[in-house]
Amino acid sequence: MTDLVSQAPRLPRVGETIHGHKFFIGFGGKGANQCVQAARMGAKTAMVCKVGKDVFGDNYIQNFKNNGISTDYVEQTGDAATGAATIIVNDTGENAIVIVAGANMLLGDAELLKMQGALSHAKVLICQLEISPDTSLKALRAAREHHVKTIFNPAPAVPDLSPEFYKLSDIFCCNESEAEILLGETVATVEDAGKVSLKLLGRGCGSVIVTLGSQGCVVLSAQDSCPKHIPTTKVTSVDTTGAGDSFIGALAFYLAYYPSLSLEELARRANVVAGLSVQKEGTQTSYPYQRDLPEELL
Numbered sequence: 575m576t577d578l579v580s581q582a583p584r585l586p587r588v589g590e591t592i593h594g595h596k597f598f599i600g601f602g603g604k605g606a607n608q609c610v611q612a613a614r615m616g617a618k619t620a621m622v623c624k625v626g627k628d629v630f631g632d633n634y635i636q637n638f639k640n641n642g643i644s645t646d647y648v649e650q651t652g653d654a655a656t657g658a659a660t661i662i663v664n665d666t667g668e669n670a671i672v673i674v675a676g677a678n679m680l681l682g683d684a685e686l687l688k689m690q691g692a693l694s695h696a697k698v699l700i701c702q703l704e705i706s707p708d709t710s711l712k713a714l715r716a717a718r719e720h721h722v723k724t725i726f727n728p729a730p731a732v733p734d735l736s737p738e739f740y741k742l743s744d745i746f747c748c749n750e751s752e753a754e755i756l757l758g759e760t761v762a763t764v765e766d767a768g769k770v771s772l773k774l775l776g777r778g779c780g781s782v783i784v785t786l787g788s789q790g791c792v793v794l795s796a797q798d799s800c801p802k803h804i805p806t807t808k809v810t811s812v813d814t815t816g817a818g819d820s821f822i823g824a825l826a827f828y829l830a831y832y833p834s835l836s837l838e839e840l841a842r843r844a845n846v847v848a849g850l851s852v853q854k855e856g857t858q859t860s861y862p863y864q865r866d867l868p869e870e871l872l
C-alpha cells in the first residue's frame with residue numbers, strides 16, 4: 575500500500591476543494607511494514623505480494639530492494655493499480671481515509687505456488703488480512719505443512735474471522751481494538767487484555783499477544799495459559815503510526831533467529847524495538863536498524 579497523505583487545516587466538505595499545507599507519499603501496508611522491520615533487524619526476508627504495473631508499484635519494489643528484501647515473489651499486474659491509501663489529516667490530527675486494495679486482492683494461488691520453495695526453507699511466515707483472507711489461509715496452511723512457524727496479525731479485523739485462522743496461528747498477535755472486534759467486548763485495561771487473550775487462545779492458537787500501546791503487551795500460550803503483562807519502558811512518543819507492525823516485524827526476527835527465547839522475552843524485546851519506532855516520525859521511516867538497538871537486544 576502506498577500512503578498519499580495531505581495535511582490541511584480541516585477536512586473538506588462534500589464537493590469542496592481546499593488548500594492543504596503539506597503532501598507526502600509514504601510506503602505502508604501492514605505486511606510490507608512488518609517485512610521491512612524484520613529486514614532492518616538483520617533477518618533474511620522475502621515479500622510475497624502483488625503491486626500494479628505503475629509508478630507506485632515500481633517505487634515499492636525499489637523500496638523493498640533498498641531494505642535488502644527479496645522481491646522474487648513480488649508480482650506486478652496490469653489488471654489493477656498498486657494498493658493506495660488516500661489520507662487527509664487536519665490540524666487537530668483527525669483524518670479521513672480511503673483505501674483501495676487494488677492489486678493486493680489479486681494475489682492468489684499462482685503466487686502461492688511460486689513461493690512454496692522459499693516457504694519450505696523459511697523459519698517464520700507472517701500473514702495479515704490486507705489481501706484476500708482465502709489467500710492468507712492457504713499460505714498459513716502451507717506453512718504448517720512445511721513446519722514453518724506462523725505469526726498471524728488479524729488486521730484489519732473482521733468480527734466473523736474464519737475459525738481456521740486461530741488454529742493455524744503459532745502466535746496470534748493483535749492490538750486492543752482488533753481484539754474488541756474479534757470478540758465483541760471492550761478492551762480498556764491490562765486485565766481486559768488478559769481476559770480476551772484467554773478467549774482467543776481458547777479458539778485454538780498456539781499463543782496470543784495483545785499489544786497495548788504505551789502499556790506494552792499481554793502474552794499467554796497453550797503451555798502457560800496464565801496471562802502475563804509485559805510492560806515497556808517509558809519513552810517520549812512522537813508518532814505511533816506503524817508501531818504495531820514494527821512490533822510484529824521484530825517479533826518475527828527474534829522467533830526466527832533466537833528460537834529458544836521464551837514468549838515473554840520475545841515480547842519484551844519486540845516492545846523495545848517498537849518503542850524505538852514511536853520516537854521518530856512516519857511509518858517505515860521510523861523503524862530502527864540493527865545498529866540502532868541496544869546490545870542486550872542482540
Ligand SMILES: Nc1ncnc2c1ncn2[C@@H]1O[C@H](COP(=O)(O)OP(=O)(O)OP(=O)(O)O)[C@@H](O)[C@H]1O
Nearest residue numbers: 749785786787788790811814815816817818845848
Ligand atoms: N507510546 C508508546 N510508548 C512506548 N511503546 C509504544 C508506544 N506505543 C506503542 N508502543 C509499542 O508498540 C507496540 C504496538 O503498539 P500498539 O498496541 O499501539 O499497536 P497498533 O495499535 O497496532 O499500532 P499502529 O496501529 O499505530 O501501528 C506496543 O506493544 C509497544 O511495544
